[in-house]
Amino acid sequence: MKIIVISRPDFFEGEAVQINALFAEGMQLLHLRKPDCSKEELASLLRDIHSANYPLIALHQHHELAGEFGIKRLHFPEQLRSEQSEASLQYLRAQGFVLSTSIHDAAALDSLSDAFSYTFFGPVFDSFSKPGYLTKLPPDFKLNKQTFPGEVIALGGIDESRIQIILRMGFQGAALLSSIWQNPHQKNLNLIPGLKPGAMDFFSGANEFAAGNFAKGENSKVYCPGFQAGDRIRKDQFDDIQFSEKINQNQILDQIDSIQFISQENERISHIESIRLALEAGCRWIQLRVKNKPEEEVLQLAWEAIRLCDQYSARLIINDFPKVALAVEAYGLHLGLNDMSVPEARGLVGDKMVIGGTANTWADIVLRVQEGCDYIGLGPFRFTATKQNLSPVLGLEGYNALMQKIAIAGYNTPVIAIGGITPDDIPPLLATGVHGVAMSSALINVPDPQGIVHQIQKTLC
Secondary structure: EEEEOOOOOOOOOOOOOOHHHHHOOOOOEEOOOOOOHHHHHHHHHHHOHHHHHHHHHOOEEEEEOOHOOOOOEEEEEEEHHHHOOHHHHHHHHHOEEEEEEEEOOOOOOOOOOOOOOEEEEOOOOOOOOOOOOOOOOOOEEEOOOOOOEEEEEEEOOOOOOHHHHHHHHHHOOOOOOOOHHHHOOOOHHHOOOOOOOHHHHHOOOOOOOOOOOOOOOOOOOOOOOOOOOOOOOOOHHHHHHHHHHHOHHHHHHHHHHHHEEOOOOOOOOHHHHHHHHHHHHHOOOOEEOOOOOOOOOOOOHHHHHHHHHHHHEEEEEEEEHHHHHHHOOOOOEOOOHHHOOHHHHHHHHOOOOEEEEEOOOOHHHHHHHOOOOOEEEEEEEEEOOOOOOOOOOHHHHHHHHHHHHHHHHOOOOOOOOOOOOOOOHHHHHHHHOEEEEOOOOOOOOOOOHHHHHHHHHHHHH
């Protein structure tokens, strides 16, 4: 879940110190909103903020400072958005900027440009900071994103006590203002998902891991240096969403993206470069899939991947290496048919991660469900050169047969189709009942990756 902190509109003594402290606590993103400030005032504040935090800062005013400080996140309030052409927004997106905006009417979602990665929407509750700024939403409000492919972030009157409520409403995140700045050192920061990374708690004391001895399958240790958290909602957190109510399957499905990218490496491209291309194209579920390399090398790649994913608020999944996933506090872990079992992996990573598992046959599906997989990667759909030791190809007929069995059995584990899938394959695959698709070459080995991802997102909506 994305948690965004919005700055106070005024400047105050020690502001940069408090901002740096919040980042040290694991703050995911900071929106600098200073509506009445001068360019010089904003630049002075930025100079006092550690430069390592610049990738996690979005500017609301004086966008021209982005180049000077290497900031790649720009926010467009409604008035400023109305002054932009679609071409200018798409140009900024193509240049690697992450764009966001604000709306106050859910109907506006249908006309928002897909250049925006997310939008604030509010007030969801009566505002703490603006007396008289009251919500117009009914108590039973449920978000309908219309055709907008980005994330919708709840704004207005939000503190840690309302996080679960906005999740049930269907929002993908929350923006906090007064509840943070009234007491930036409050002890309950760690109650808000994302503000206090669980991995930092895990590695802060005595633990089973240490540097230098890191072979897969051994009870060895891993050194976990500090990091900034990205989009991390843990499995145990979305279990808690339900309270005493009947489980809402849509809430669980929301935690599994319907378009997933699998990293690749060949003589023309590295894993990290393939991930960068997928993120720039708009994909926000990234699986780092590295084979035939020692775990130490995979760990280094994972650190590079998590930093990239954090810049785009994307979810990183680590294939096959649970201790690497734990070390970088990835969003999840994916296990192949020949990897360790899900219960064994769960014993290593705990309940903080989504765990997915590969399946090729009905027996595999039953096993994955019984093991408690959070999603199943079912395939291959057709032959693919990106995977060695390929299982028997299923084709559309195979998916139809297996998805019918899943429906009859009453299984509700999300199924992701994988293996040689192209954009034209997606509509018939969705018709079988799969939740989404995982792709690799078809997303990035094309002239216009952004166009392809946008086309797929519209198909999946």
